[in-house]
Amino acid sequence: MAKSLNALRHLARAIIVAVLVLWSPVAALAVVSIVATTTDLKSLAEAVGGGRVSVVALVPPNTDAEEYQPRPHDLNRLKDARLVLRVGVDYDLWLDRLVQQSGNRAIARGGPGYVDCSFGIALLDVRGVQVGPAGGHAHGSGNPHYWLDPVNAEMMTAVILEALVRNDAPNAKYYETQRARFLERLAERVRQWEKTLAVVHGKPLLAYHNTWAYFARRFRLNFVGYIEPRPGLPPRPSQLAALIRVVQSQRVSVIVRQPHEPAASVDFLSAKTGARVVILASSVGAVSAASEYVGLLDYNVRTLAAAFREGL
Numbered sequence: 076m077a078k079s080l081n082a083l084r085h086l087a088r089a090i091i092v093a094v095l096v097l098w099s100p101v102a103a104l105a106v107v108s109i110v111a112t113t114t115d116l117k118s119l120a121e122a123v124g125g126g127r128v129s130v131v132a133l134v135p136p137n138t139d140a141e142e143y144q145p146r147p148h149d150l151n152r153l154k155d156a157r158l159v160l161r162v163g164v165d166y167d168l169w170l171d172r173l174v175q176q177s178g179n180r181a182i183a184r185g186g187p188g189y190v191d192c193s194f195g196i197a198l199l200d201v202r203g204v205q206v207g208p209a210g211g212h213a214h215g216s217g218n219p220h221y222w223l224d225p226v227n228a229e230m231m232t233a234v235i236l237e238a239l240v241r242n243d244a245p246n247a248k249y250y251e252t253q254r255a256r257f258l259e260r261l262a263e264r265v266r267q268w269e270k271t272l273a274v275v276h277g278k279p280l281l282a283y284h285n286t287w288a289y290f291a292r293r294f295r296l297n298f299v300g301y302i303e304p305r306p307g308l309p310p311r312p313s314q315l316a317a318l319i320r321v322v323q324s325q326r327v328s329v330i331v332r333q334p335h336e337p338a339a340s341v342d343f344l345s346a347k348t349g350a351r352v353v354i355l356a357s358s359v360g361a362v363s364a365a366s367e368y369v370g371l372l373d374y375n376v377r378t379l380a381a382a383f384r385e386g387l
């Protein structure tokens with residue numbers, strides 16, 4: 076009896092403490108409010124910021140970021156933000172206008188809260204080619220899908236860390252520790268992923284869009300072609316006929332598509348050639364298994380490796 080009374084007293088005390096902490100204006104002020112354009116940047120900011128940040132992503136998963144139409148509540152989110160994180164490389168160009176409209180000068184270009192996560196990233200496919208607005212997005216300034224190389228997360232989190240320290244110096248040590256732990260965990264996974272993907276080495280792959288340049292370089296994957304003739308352009312029937320020949324002559328056994336990409340041309344090629352379709356995710360949240368950054372990479376590695384193991 077005395078024991079259970081004691082336990083009740085402990086519980087009551089714990090509840091009171093929890094309520095005080097949650098309501099404390101000091102605790103509320105300590106949280107750095109961050110707006111990220113994509114779910115991937117949100118996940119990385121949460122990895123570094125831990126319990127001291129509150130992050131929202133503007134573009135929902137399975138939405139082309141370049142095609143994104145900002146909504147009224149996005150403006151309110153930016154008004155209150157201490158930091159804004161963007162992909163850059165022309166992937167989220169609409170952000171500049173939105174930030175300007177918000178009147179929040181701290182997060183405008185050059186401001187203390189402005190973070191372009193492409194800073195310091197060695198970009199691929201830099202050709203200076205602009206493609207018309209035929210749906211999807213062009214890769215005019217280089218391939219923007221750099222977050223899909225997990226080693227690039229090192230530079231991306233370094234830039235995020237620097238911005239957090241600039242805006243919340245008293246917690247610098249906390250952020251540094253959080254990032255170091257995250258990178259340690261990530262490096263271990265990269266080693267595992269390299270082993271898992273050994274089954275895919277040298278095997279020819281086809282994808283709908285060139286989302287996979289960085290992922291492929293890291294894990295030595297061999298994408299022999301893309302269904303879009305150029306980023307953002309859907310294939311014409313004559314181009315699909317040429318792709319059938321590519322799949323057959325190069326013995327492509329797997330065609331990669333993302334959940335939001337058009338299924339028709341991918342399914343057509345699959346039906347004509349017998350190559351199997353594999354759904355990979357390029358953003359956190361695009362499939363339920365990819366609930367955070369490490370999970371996103373893990374899902375893609377496991378799914379791709381499984382497709383090849385099944386095909387053996």
Ligand SMILES: [Zn+2]
Pocket residue numbers: 212213214219220284285286306
């Ligand atoms: Zn792209």
